Amino acid sequence: MADLDRLLGADISHAAAEAAEAPDYATIEQRGRQRRRTHVLVTTAAAAAVTALVAAGGSLVLGADSLPPTSPGLASPTLRSMPTGDGSSKEVIEPGTYRVPRSAWSSVDFTVTFPEGWTAQYGHIYHRGPGEELALEAAVVEEVFTDACREPATVEPVGPRVGDLVAALRTQPGTAAGRPVRTTLGGHPAVRVDLSVPEGLDLQSCRLADDGHRGLQVWYSEAADNYLVLTPGAVASVYVLDVDGTRQVFVARNDAPDSREARVELRSVLDSIQIED
């Protein structure tokens, strides 16, 4: 132990600091600015959809699982490639069935069928309608924020099982999480958890208020550089799938739950998802 005392000194940190080469700060600044723009796009789009719904006097309930399953009405024998774009603008998705290969957003290959009126952003966030009333995205979630509202924005790792993520979402401070519902998606067992901003929570006290936004940060996927952000009044349904031992997440958002047409359409898209072997 005496030898350890001799070795455990600050000279190691000093040597490392001396050896460190400071990168070009402009590169770091550009990365941070780009990420802020991405974040603003996601939260602003969600806020716009909520504003439109509030103006219409509606309340937000996804409720997609309460509807009978529908068959995808536009199934096509031809698998298309999803338009990717550069993220700064949304790309129109032609009606049809698309193959989405595994990526930082998805641990599995899957296909999904979209009717007319949907757009893709970054190739992985899918919206419908001018106010983006419906949304779908895949996600690989390995950690969640320790608190969705308060500073500091620190994360904690989540175990690899479906139950680990479901438990983490249900106990995450800041959000309101619904009762887990066993279901299926893409031909695999899944658990759905509905997340929302709790009634009475003053979002001005949350960390996003400093950036001029009202919302809660549930998770951040570093690999995909994408946040899951909840905005007031909205409900995000998180589907946590067990794909032969691999966990995969899909998030569905419906900001127009009073519209049967919207519910049926989102149900149709969810039901069209097929996980490829």
Add this chain to the structure above:
Amino acid sequence: MGTHLVPTLVAREAMSDTDVVRVVFEASYRRLVGQLYGVCGDLVEAEEVVAEAFARAVQHQRTFARLDNPEAWLRTVAVNVSRSRFRGRQRAAARGRAEVHPPTLGDDRLLLVAALRRLPAAQREAIALHYLADLPVHEVAEATGVPVGTVKARLSRGRVALAALVADEHDSTEGTHHG
């Protein structure tokens, strides 16, 4: 290395949010890399997690500019980033692509860093931040997000485990030299 000081909150109030991040970068980058080196066990890895922490500071620059202790915030973020990257590195190591980039250190110090890498992450973070980065226990607790008592327990258990690992590394090195 220790002559660069982070500007005080009063001094920062006279700057734009953008300037605050840049000024803290110039004052703290190398020091933070030095502190994260023991946590990561790899200089390039430490540089990358600290750079990522600064990118997140830019991302949240309005909040960042008003922090009492921006360097502590960066350290906490960097430790968190290192945790998630460590899991990725474990996957990379399983594929045989792990790399190590040491600074200029004597053999005994490199042996210690090699032993540190074999410690459980929680103990490694506590040992590296307290003994190598010279942070008081309460700042280690802040950086790692656990109570002070937990840090003390990790330091105690970590020292015992590290002593055994150092001896093991030493034996392995001897075996390599003479085998």
